Amino acid sequence: MTNDTYSDTYYANGNEVQLFERAYRQRLPVMLTGPTGCGKTRLVEHMGTLLERPVVTISCHDDLTSSDLVGRFMVTGGDVVWNDGPLTRAVKTGAICYLDEVVEARHDSLAVLHSLTDHRRALYLDRAGEVVHAPESFMLVCSYNPAYRSSLKELKPSFRQRFVTLPMRYLPPEREAEVIVAETGVGTATAQRLVRCATAIRTAEAAFHFEPPSTRVLVTAAHLIAAGTTELEAAEACVLAPLSSDGAIAEGLREVAAAGLADAESTRY
Template sequence: MTNTIEEIEKLSPAELDAGLIFSGKASGRMVQGFESASSFTPRLDAEYLFHESSRDVVVWFMDSSDPIYLFGPSGSGKTSLIKQLAAKLNYPVFEITGHSRLEFPEMVGHLTVEEGSMEFQYGPLALAMKYGGLLLLNEIDIIDPATAAGLNGILDGEPLCISENAGEIIHPHPMFRFAATANSNGAADETGLYQGVNRQNIAFMDRFWLCEIGYPTPEAETELLSRKAKSLPENIRKKMVEYANSVRKLFMGEATGNLTDTIEVTFSTRTLIRWADLTVRFQPLARQGIQPVTYALDRALGYRASRETRTVLHELAQRIFPMEEDK
């Protein structure tokens, strides 16, 4: 813990040109970040594809007067968007994944024994507030509303009092940021797709700037696959994106035609990339009469689904991928 504190204490805030950071062209508009990365800064993915929703989060980083709440379907890239933008700004990210039993002290920290004596070990929230950084609370709509309401003061910019650490008062660092992600907008899940989602207190939700994150456009994902799976024919990459969006519609209950049943799995962009990669790697199977596309599909997504859903996935694949195109 000592090394952790020493590292983040040395971080130096910096004024960065937002245009240069996010688009490569100087804009004269400044955004606060850090001079250098730390072990808490997410790894920058040079091939990460920023889609339209990133505009809102960039603006938030430039002047984050309120905490931000990103919501959208599973696999739409809410967490990765926050992390990749933070990586560009060298922001340390202290991450928590919400669950039904999460309690406020778990975010703040706890007493521990160090070299024979009791010491307080800061949790993610205390670290971000004390030394500057982004507190990223994922799956916030799964948290018990009473626990979430305990954050109200923090969201309003008030100091944190740690009674377990001799009543220490932590005033929020100027570089402290609070971001949350969820599948719902805090008003519970009306679709029935996400188990365990709770309706959050309206006063709690009123403290956030909300941002809806959808799946990337087909054009954007097709461009991404052209970088990640260059050896696949262009028509196959386009059909993979078409297939992924068809599965997403089934997941959301928005499909039309014969395949209209809601299914329990969906296609994240990450899964799409995995599918393309496995298809390339399983190409030699085509000589044995096995379709690499559908073989890879099971290993990327299908085996996570029920038998009934796998049947639906295979039927959809047969429609989009004629046999001869896999060979």
């Protein structure tokens, strides 16, 4: 397997595919870190295809409880019946269980993962009185964006050290443009201008203090362009508008983005 293109337009940005596969073969959990929209979820989906395993995705949030993960007793047809949660189903079926933005989950909810991330590789269903031992094909994968986490939402070092950590980043500009072309069918020149626009904003990100535009939003903008929207209108709606509602910051972003779209067919911002 090379570091070039992959199915579903996944483009490797280093050795993350090889490391992910080796972790899977050694039955080790993986933590993906990196900015929003840099390809973490796409990597997991790609690896599910590559390893021929189903992927069970759990979107983490403040209200996620351990019962939401492992399951709970429910009344069904007058009987009290145990219903497995997504984590339990993933363990039993030997799937890849992907906890997206795990930092958003409550710390007490994450405690149920501890026994799955060490030598035990087991899930303890205390309320059901059951221990589920993970088959060799089961893998636990988590992701989060360390650059934009709140000080109140920070993963404990003891939790992070349970995982093989794979840092991810945005693709080089020429490869990012290739992804946009492959996903949307727009011309290479258009894709390159969108990438230049995003790169200019990402470079200025430290001054503006916002989350930089992702590859995902560039693909969305390109879809609008493919449907007939001008490049500047698409950049405004998909790249600039979601970043800030502050008028002064928005105007500054337009000036930064204008450099990236300098040779677009329409007038500048």
